[in-house]
Amino acid sequence: MFQNILKIPNVLPSFPNLFISVWLVLHALLHKLPSNTWILYLKLKTSIKNMHFSVDTANLKKTANKPDIISTVEFNYSGELLATGDKGGRVVIFQHEQESKNRPHLRGEYNVYSTFQSHEPEFDYLKSLEIEEKINKIRWLPQQNAAHFLLSTNDKTIKLWKISERDKRAEGYNLKDEDGRLRDPFRITSLRVPVLMPMGLMVEASPRRIFANAHTYHINSISVNSDHETYLSADDLRINLWHLEITDRSFNIVDIKPANMEELTEVITAAECHPHQCNVFVYSSSKGTIRLCDMRAAALCDRHSKFFEEPEDPSSRSFFSEIISSISDVKFSHSGRYMMTRDYLSVKVWDLNMENRPVETYQVHEYLRSKLCSLYENDCIFDKFECCWNGSDSAIMTGSYNNFFRMFDRNTRRDITLEASRESSKPRATLKPRKVSTGGKRKKDEISVDSLDFNKKILHTAWHPKDNVIAVAATNNLYIFQDKIN
DSSP: OEEEEEEOOOSOTTSSOOOEEEEEEESOOTTTSOTTOOOOEEEEEEOSSEEEEEEEOOOOOSSOOGGGSEEEEEEOSSSSEEEEEETTSEEEEEEEOOOOSSOTTSOOOEEEEEEEEOOOOEEETTTTEEEOOOOOEEEEOOOOSSSEEEEEEOSSOEEEEEEEEEEEEEEOOSSBOTTSOBOOGGGOOSOOOOEEEEEEEEEEEEEEEEEOSOOSSOOOEEEEOTTSSEEEEEOSSEEEEEETTOOSOOEEEEEOOOSSGGGOOOOEEEEEEOSSOTTEEEEEETTSOEEEEETTTOSSTTSOSEEEOOOOOGGGOOTTHHHHHOOOEEEEOTTSSEEEEEOSSEEEEEETTOOSSOSEEEESOGGGGGGHHHHHHTTGGGOOOOEEEOTTSSEEEEEOBTTEEEEEETTTOOEEEEEOOSGGGSTTOOOOOOEEEOSSSOOTTEEEGGGOOTTSBOOEEEEOSSSSEEEEEETTEEEEEEEOOO
């Protein structure tokens, strides 16, 4: 255990007083996940002005096995639970612990609540294709009772999971003994009333529905509708509408597959339902466009209601223009007034009432524009970064390379770059906002753009729906930053 005091300059005074407690969680449990993965907690209480942290370390594995790489991160509607999916088909759920009387300055930690295998590798014998077990997306359903429900999907199959607790068991059966063996009916001389006895808490994950055989291409998005009865699933060329109670059929509401596949010019990259209007949804394309559709207009929404596209500057057009303009993520704001899109170099905020250009544009890593050729050669230019809103829609967050993640304050247009890594959490270390030098003289606290590690990338991020708690996935590590009370 090390006690440290960190200092950070006040570069972002308008940020929502981001006092942070951080848990750096390696994506595994010693007792529940494979033995080749480990767990590390980094508790970091910080603000943009001042930082203090303590570190508890366990054995660490410096290189990540492919099945342990986190592929999605998602808070539930209350923020009490945080689910992660990985390339091994596993889902790990963390629960927000209640505030401790011994440590009132902390609001509680996120500890492992449940771990289960959601998907297994499969093989399509008709097409001779292997279907990976990787979890592409997780979406929570609003809680209706004591149990929690979530949707998880790989490339082909969507599953509805029920997460429930059991802390009592029935004892005193008439027809069987306590060990489960059947009793001889002729030896039963009295009638017993079974009673519930307390037992250790058991968290069970059981599949309630399996939605399969509806997508020819790889599923890239699922989104629960605001009616809480239906949800969307999108692949490269089609979007389907499902009812949560019906598994054997779905309605195809978007189909952009041309009669001749040689005429294909774009694919669907992401889709999301409106947070308040169950008839409205949007989907983005690899051409950098967003289409808003209204299901009241027609059963097949091939004709969009609104079309969002920013005109391209002819002077800046290059060989890579189409690739970097592809939208990797689209998210409605909680208010439903705005939507946010992430392309390779920037994040854009759109007003749903203005289609011709975004109202806000934030450059994430513009310094990489000169490196596009090498990024194309190592395939990094095709990385799909996600983005997220904070609970009040006043700030946004997205990932970058070198385990950097960017946060933008919409009110003041100030931004900050932070790094999520074990190296920055060493004893007596100073965790500062990071800056990237693009040329010329490099300051002491800056990192050269040529020194960035493109194998370290933060693709998946999530923001607590109510509090200043963020989750950042870096390879097989999960970093959770939590707001701290003075």
